[in-house]
Amino acid sequence: MGRRDDLDRFREVGEERRQDLSEFIQYGDLGASGPDSVNVPIKIVDLPEFAYDPRDMGGVGQGQGGTPDVGDPVGEPEPQPGDGDDDGEDGEPGEEGGDHEYYEMDPEEFAAELDEELGLDLDPKGKKVIEETEGDFTDITRSGPASTLDFERLFKQGLKRKLAMDFDEEYLKAALKVDGWGPATVFEWARDQNIPVSRAWIDDAYASMPADERSKWDSIEEMTDDVDRESTATRIRREGVDEVPFRREDERYRYPEIIEEREKNVVVVNIRDVSGSMRESKRELVERTFTPLDWYLTGKYDNAEFVYIAHDADAWEVDREEFFGIRSGGGTRISSAYELASEILEAEYPWSEWNRYVFAAGDSENSSNDTENNVIPLMESIPANLHAYVETQPSGNAINATHAQELESHFEDDNVAVAYIEGPGDVLDAIETVLSAEQ
Template sequence: MGLPEDRERFRAVGESRREDLTEFISHGDLGGSGPHQVRIPIKIVDLPSFEYDQREVGGVGQAEGGQPQPGQPVNPQPDEGDEAGDPGEEGGDHEYYEMDPEEFAEELDEELGLDLEPKGKRVVEEVEGAFTDTARAGPKGSLDVDELFKRGLKRHLATDFDEDYVREGLFVDGAGVDEVFTWARESHIPVSRAWIADAAGEIETERGEPIESVARWPDFETLEADVDRESVGERIRREGLDTIPFRREDERFRHPEVIEQHERNVVVVNIRDASGSMRETKRELVERVFTPIDWYLTGKYDAAEFHYVVHDAEAWEVDREEFFGIQSGGGTRISSAYERVEEILESYPFSEWNRYVFAAGDSENAGADTQQNVIPLMRSIDANLHGYVETQPGGKTKNARHADEVEQALGDAGNVAVARVTGPEDVTDAIYEILSTEESDE
């Protein structure tokens, strides 16, 4: 086994020792990753290597000062206090297992048993498919000969009839052209009155006497009982088919099917309570839930855009770097954030964009704001999924009612998920609760 194989073997060993994905989400350092690259720390085994001594030395096998004398050490010993080799000064080397959001989403699906299927929304391109569509006009080279033949044959079969059988109707006692035409129509024979009149004229010419004076049958019922009517199919099988009369309206020209390709795109609005009650521990739990969901949706969709809104009694939009760290001393009015969400989503029509609205906080809200404002706003904002994450380390406080009220009012809506996180051990369960709700949405 050569050095390249050894290196790959050491690398495989290192990757197998990376932090478990759920453990990384719950307890790992999420800050080392970016929006498009997830970096999971691993302990890498030092890879063996050879190095040349760059110092100017004597010939091969010679130490400083020339050839060593018997009993003299070959390698000079470091002086007392030499810093080289002092033990315990550095920790073990760490590297990172790096994955893009697509790989992260795939692995999270496996870890949590998820299988979210993104929906295509906005049409980004129209492409030509197979020549399966037809039109009445087109280049001669695209004429659909099969379709032309089928249409001509269909008309021929629909308009053909047993001419000898109809002529016999002219030999019914007292029957003229009008009577024969009425009888033919009642018998579902597709013959025109003009054809019957022409046939009557031919018979009169041959006989030299009016058609009414020639009689073979006392009535039409006797004719039908004594004369067999031959079907079109029987006659074609017997005589074959010499020609099929085609018409211009039978022509159909083949065109490629126009296929609309839809981009699987998503806009995500993340909301966080920044009021004075949201201490560092609560903010960290929000980050541990929202960050993996952002990675997951980035990996699932072709295009993903994110907006971040924080609020106390008022709401304002921030960038991602500020989102998890901001804290204010103000009160809490959650509806202010949803009012801001409405403004943001005006630029993302629901007919063209998948839309997710995720909010998090400690479930404390001012007065009746949840019932009177937030719940109506959630109902009016079209979204694939509304999620709320309650972060209450150590248990719920008396004023933490928002999650319960949302769940009670909208729990059966089909696109609303409520999750509760009291510590890092609840994070992956909360992520599953939110994303599995979208999975079952129709």
């Protein structure tokens, strides 16, 4: 086993010791990750390496000054920081943290692990058709190229007709030999016996029969006692099938099933209250909730795009870096964010082509009657896979923080999720509440 094998083994050990996913989401350092890679801290075991004993660093042939002069001390090492110093400023045991590296997972792996952690399995919906391919020849039509004619089906249809039209000719000819019976009587009798014979065939058979044979039996009962009726199956086994009666209406042509490949596109609109009441602790809870949701949906869809909207009394679009850190001193009018979200979605992300998720977060404080008069109608007018609001109130509900409760009361049975977070320990439950609400 070489040193490279040792390195791989130590890395495996480190990956086994990476931070638990739920702990990472609630308390870990999310800032070390990017939009497309999730870096979960792991404790890496120090690799073994060769090192000289400090006591052997001096001596003849090892000093930095070359050959020692006469009278210089030999074999006594220079004092090293932390080697027995009593001032405690260097090398104090336990003062330095262990070396950390990161276990890097892509959003797909993160989404799979979060599904397992929360017992979820979101099935992304395809929207825009990007390609149509031909599958197996499983469908049929009444017309098509000769090369696609379904001969097996054609033969089966013809054979079914053959069996349905077949009858025991000798048995019918025997009935024509009953004294006093003619073609009309035999035809009526054959219909009663469910024998599929035509009147024309009976007329021809009777005409070709010698006159002295037309009175062989005195009654039909006598004939049926003397002559056994042979089944079609028995006759086919003995004689085979000379011809199968095909008809144009039996023709069917195979054509391939058309398979539509749909691209699974998603746009996630993240809305955050940045008013003066949204202090640092509240902002951190928003980041701990929205960041894993972004990773999760990125991992679930083929193409994920994100829109970040900040608002106080007004709303404006920001980039991701600004979104979690920005703070304003203004008031709060949540409907301004939904007005902007509606404009952006209709202009750039049509519902027919994009899955939509609209997530908002804040401390539930809103201007008077804005939730009932404006926000709720706007949410109802924006088609989306899921709307969600996450209330972040580290100190519990404020007296005027009623936005989340109003939404929860109004959208009780609709595809809208409302979650409440008072601290990092509530984050995972909030994420589960949001993701499990999609119907």
